[in-house]
Amino acid sequence: MSAEKDHTLPLSEMLASASASFCGKDAAIQHLENAKVLIIPVPYDATTTYLSGTRNGPAAILRASQELELFDEETGQEVCRIGIATLEELEVDASSPQAMVARVRSIGEESFDAGLFPLMLGGEHLLSLGMIQALANRVEHFSILQLDAHADLRKSYQGTEYSNACVMRLASRYGSLVQVGVRSLSAEENRWIQDQQLPIFYAADVHRRSSWQEEILDHLSPQVYVTIDLDVFDPGIMPSVGTPEPGGLHWYEVLDLLRLVSQKCQILGADIMELCPQPGNISPDYFAAKLAYKLLSYRFENQLARRSKTD
Ligand SMILES: [Mn+2]
Numbered sequence: 001m002s003a004e005k006d007h008t009l010p011l012s013e014m015l016a017s018a019s020a021s022f023c024g025k026d027a028a029i030q031h032l033e034n035a036k037v038l039i040i041p042v043p044y045d046a047t048t049t050y051l052s053g054t055r056n057g058p059a060a061i062l063r064a065s066q067e068l069e070l071f072d073e074e075t076g077q078e079v080c081r082i083g084i085a086t087l088e089e090l091e092v093d094a095s096s097p098q099a100m101v102a103r104v105r106s107i108g109e110e111s112f113d114a115g116l117f118p119l120m121l122g123g124e125h126l127l128s129l130g131m132i133q134a135l136a137n138r139v140e141h142f143s144i145l146q147l148d149a150h151a152d153l154r155k156s157y158q159g160t161e162y163s164n165a166c167v168m169r170l171a172s173r174y175g176s177l178v179q180v181g182v183r184s185l186s187a188e189e190n191r192w193i194q195d196q197q198l199p200i201f202y203a204a205d206v207h208r209r210s211s212w213q214e215e216i217l218d219h220l221s222p223q224v225y226v227t228i229d230l231d232v233f234d235p236g237i238m239p240s241v242g243t244p245e246p247g248g249l250h251w252y253e254v255l256d257l258l259r260l261v262s263q264k265c266q267i268l269g270a271d272i273m274e275l276c277p278q279p280g281n282i283s284p285d286y287f288a289a290k291l292a293y294k295l296l297s298y299r300f301e302n303q304l305a306r307r308s309k310t311d
Helices: 054-065 097-113 125-136 164-171 187-196 203-208 212-219 251-264 283-299 301-310
Strands: 037-042 084-086 117-122 143-147 176-182 200-202 223-229 266-273
Touching: 037 054, 037 097, 054 117, 054 266, 054 283, 097 117, 097 125, 097 266, 117 125, 117 283, 125 164, 125 223, 125 266, 143 164, 143 251, 164 176, 176 203, 176 212, 200 203, 200 212, 212 251, 223 251, 223 283, 251 283, 251 301, 266 283, 283 301
Parallel strands: 037 084, 037 117, 117 266, 143 176, 143 223, 176 200, 223 266
Antiparallel strands: none
């Protein structure tokens, strides 16, 4: 396939085989008209600053997802019944990070136009910019809820603004940014946060303030894009990231937040980024796959409940 070709292919011709799909063949939707969710795996890491390897993240998540139980005990539902389609891994455009972001943007626009909920699996965090730009081209006002150990608000890094270290500064041009779980930033980023009066919930705030989840809701617009850098979690439970930072969030802290946001806002799209698989340690891969399934379970909880009432 040429580097340009997948831009012109309709999404339906880019679907992964059933057995390579998220949650495997029992859950896979092979016709987009029956799907509500589009899983978009993007195996790209060009600007990662520390340990690289997130290009292997999407495949590891998809592999681990084959082992997921399809029933979710919290919602009492099997969210795969909503219709989850999976794209083949997006072809990498190695010419520049800008070109790769543009490729993600075009896939994002197509999935919004098709009425699908995009869930991107990364890959490096810079790619989130493409999905956020796609959303901004379709929706006027939305919040960006960023779960991340790092602020990623530098003006430029190593001579470019198209870097993981700058991605959320770029993204903040398109939606109102709310950051959660941050515990690593520069003095320059700190000044910018204060100048912009950016709502930021440091990891320490999450650990020490009982009302942090409600406070986050106060800052969110009715429509939200959720971007999760897996390093928001404590490296004790999520070691497979390129830049681990101690003192991260825990499983249920993040799940509770995601469920609350799903109940109070409309989540329009999401991504789970920066899985850097470690040979011999599959637990974090499964963790990421389950997080993706949980996010979808919460997002479509009400829709599935309405469906089962009319069944
Ligand atoms: Mn990060």
